[in-house]
Amino acid sequence: MTAVLIVALVTGAILFGIGVYGALSQTNLVMIMMGVELVLAGALVNLVAFWRFLHPESYSGQMFVLVVMTVMAVEMAVGFGVAIARFRARGSVEMEEAEDLKG
Amino acid sequence: MGAQAFFLAVFGLAAIGFGVAVFRTSSMVRSALALLFSQTAVGCMFLVMQTEFLGVLQIMMMATEMSIMAIFMVMFMMDPGGLGGMDMTHQKRFSIGAGVVAAGAAIAVALLADWGAVTAQAPDAAMQTRELGHELLGRSMLIFETAGVTILTAMIAATAVAIPVQNLASKDDKEVSQ
Numbered sequence: 001m002t003a004v005l006i007v008a009l010v011t012g013a014i015l016f017g018i019g020v021y022g023a024l025s026q027t028n029l030v031m032i033m034m035g036v037e038l039v040l041a042g043a044l045v046n047l048v049a050f051w052r053f054l055h056p057e058s059y060s061g062q063m064f065v066l067v068v069m070t071v072m073a074v075e076m077a078v079g080f081g082v083a084i085a086r087f088r089a090r091g092s093v094e095m096e097e098a099e100d101l102k103g
Numbered sequence: 104m105g106a107q108a109f110f111l112a113v114f115g116l117a118a119i120g121f122g123v124a125v126f127r128t129s130s131m132v133r134s135a136l137a138l139l140f141s142q143t144a145v146g147c148m149f150l151v152m153q154t155e156f157l158g159v160l161q162i163m164m165m166a167t168e169m170s171i172m173a174i175f176m177v178m179f180m181m182d183p184g185g186l187g188g189m190d191m192t193h194q195k196r197f198s199i200g201a202g203v204v205a206a207g208a209a210i211a212v213a214l215l216a217d218w219g220a221v222t223a224q225a226p227d228a229a230m231q232t233r234e235l236g237h238e239l240l241g242r243s244m245l246i247f248e249t250a251g252v253t254i255l256t257a258m259i260a261a262t263a264v265a266i267p268v269q270n271l272a273s274k275d276d277k278e279v280s281q
């Protein structure tokens with residue numbers, strides 16, 4: 001019976017790992033954002049699985065999913081805003097060339 | 104339950120496969136499309152888990168988000184088609200290690216934790232939508248409103264950041280010279 005839950009959780013965990021790899025290894029800002037999206041997708045899978053298989057009577061779980069989807073949308077909006085500003089200023093969104101942002 | 108586990112595994116494998124493809128292809132447009140397919144597979148997993156509203160929402164949201172991402176890729180990348188075969192990665196070994204450790208730790212928790220009894224029956228779709236509506240406009244209204252205001256703030260902030268900065272000093276010089 002718990003096999004279904006385990007399948008969902010393992011999928012979420014692997015998506016999370018792929019996202020962490022992408023966010024750390026990519027040099028392009030948009031590709032880094034893609035990694036973060038995969039991390040959040042992994043979290044979403046886990047949240048839905050927890051709601052469906054452990055607590056379907058409480059809708060706070062679905063509410064939490066909506067909050068994470070909001071975070072995804074906000075991340076995209078702000079990320080693209082920063083990308084446009086960076087591209088205007090330096091003509092590139094390569095993070096290797098953004099060492100001047102170091103404190 | 105057997106069919107549910109099977110389809111969950113199929114869509115899970117699709118999500119993972121396309122997720123890997125995002126960072127394997129050298130074409131940035133293909134990366135955005137692979138992410139779109141991965142997120143759609145995640146939406147299909149939601150549908151298999153009988154959360155119809157969230158599944159459809161996930162697929163619709165990600166379809167628009169990833170289409171915009173593909174456009175940005177074409178606009179900003181030096182080599183959006185990937186024909187130059189540029190390597191756009193750094194600290195690869197560390198990143199692979201971090202990804203494997205993160206996924207391994209999460210899998211270990213998933214396998215070793217005692218999750219208790221699993222509920223076989225989910226509420227039907229109409230009931231879920233109704234109860235989620237009550238949750239959004241009742242107990243969780245403050246969180247829901249905060250999420251809405253946060254999105255609005257992010258939209259304004261993103262627009263403000265993206266607007267080109269005018270060089271006021273040179274504008275003043277121009278006015279003086281005229």
